[in-house]
Amino acid sequence: MGKTLFDKVWDLHSVRELPDGRTQLFIGLHLIHEVTSPQAFQMLREKKLKVLYPQRTFATFDHIVPTENQRARPFADLLAEEMMQALEKNAQEFGVKLFDFASGDQGVVHVIGPELGLTWPGLTVACGDSHTATHGAFGAVAFGVGTTQIRDILATQTVALVRPKVRRIRVTGRLNSGVYAKDVILAIIRKLGVNGGIGYAYEFAGEVIERMTMEERLTVCNMAIEGGARVGYINPDKTTFDFVKDRRYAPKGGDWEKAVAFWESLRSDPDAVFADDVEIAGDAIEPMVTWGITPGQSVGVGEKLPGFEGLSSMERASYEEAYKYMGFTPGQPVQEVPVNVVFIGSCTNGRISDLREAARVVKGRKVAKGVRTFVVPGSQSVARQAEKEGLPKAFRAAGFDWREAGCSMCLAMNPDKLRGREICASSSNRNFIGRQGSPTGRTLLMSPAMAAAAAVTGRVTDVRELMKGGSR
DSSP states (O other): OBOOHHHHHHHHHEEEEOTTSOEEEEOSEEEEOTTTSHHHHHHHHHTTOOOSOGGGEEEEOOSSOOSSSTTSSSOSSHHHHHHHHHHHHHHHHHTOEEEOGGGTOOBOHHHHHHHTTOOOTTOEEEESSGGGGGGGGGTOEEEEOOHHHHHHHHHHSEEEEOOOEEEEEEEESOOBTTOOHHHHHHHHHHHHOTTTTTTEEEEEESHHHHHSOHHHHHHHHHGGGGGTOSEEEOOOOHHHHHHHTTOTTSOOTHHHHHHHHHHHHTSOOTTBOOSEEEEEEGGGOOOEEEOSSSTTSEEETTSBOOOSTTOOHHHHHHHHHHHHHHTOOTTOBGGGOBOSEEEEOHHHHOSHHHHHHHHHHHTTOOOOTTOEEEEOOSBHHHHHHHHHHTHHHHHHHHTOEEOOSSOGGGTOSSSOOOOTTOEEEEOSSOOOTTTTSOTTOEEEEOOHHHHHHHHHHSBOOOGGGGSOOOBO
């Protein structure tokens, strides 16, 4: 009987089975940032422990950093400055590589890992951030962990986890023009629900996934956690290998050929058995927009907001809460919803291809009157590439505010926040109550291109109206 990639990687990294049924799993790559790591390092000090394999841990600044005047220290936010200093001190004391502002490599942790070649197929990857599933796009088993687990990984390079089942999600056919990876994952979450993946790892497959670039695959895997899955991954192929090759931390010389041969062996076997199998037609997906307070509460841009028919009592309660909070009405066309703020960035959609697509939409257009706009590159490297291509100039000409690398308004643990009841068209990953910094602010998740379309029209808009047709 064949095995899935997940099972192969899990088994290769399994140290032992614990009496409580969990697996003690070796972690190949550990990523940390300034928010969830300080307490873990302090725990090491209290127990007089060292970092066991410091060469396997890499750090960066992203969550709490401002996106303006980043090098003006100390930060105005004293807690943010304290976290920054703690990470700087911890990295130096424990011998951990830190990608700070001066390095030229600083950025959102799930952006810089892939672009530096730290993330490979077949690795186990852990980080104190729920969107670590992003790295599964390479055929890695990647997941978020809590602070005590960060401590365990620093001290032992292992963590104890319950082994999930594997569900394959096949997206077949082709996507139509104006439909992006963000729309694909939002459609999947809408179909399976925000709790549908609990206890599962998601294997994303099918012609649509296979045709995606690595950056598109990263977007899909990034939001696996929003569907309840701890892990989301894609089998490695030529697209994967071409992306990794020649990056700073990628295998070099003869080690490269050996690595690729090994990575190819990790693909799920043709006769692999899955706990569940789901199929979604790619050509049936249209640009998606969330309307509620979970990523599963979404509609196609051509649809009206849903009613309460056929809902379970739990679903009905969630819908009632969402409508009350958002101030929307069932049956209302989603394209009637106005926007006050547009945010393009985050670990979901802050890569160069995302910025290119958004810039393509705004070229020759102006931001609608009264709309605040933020474009935040996912890393310093993305920002440099964007400068080479003239993207900041195009955004500024349209009236956008171009910022420095960071998490920014995705979670608003920094100065970039919503004000009051503002409605934000956001390319980020969560639309929870209060997520973007205001306890009454409202978030609509969509692709960067859709967010750009909303910026220039002042409302939710079908980006296809601003683009030429076709399929891809």
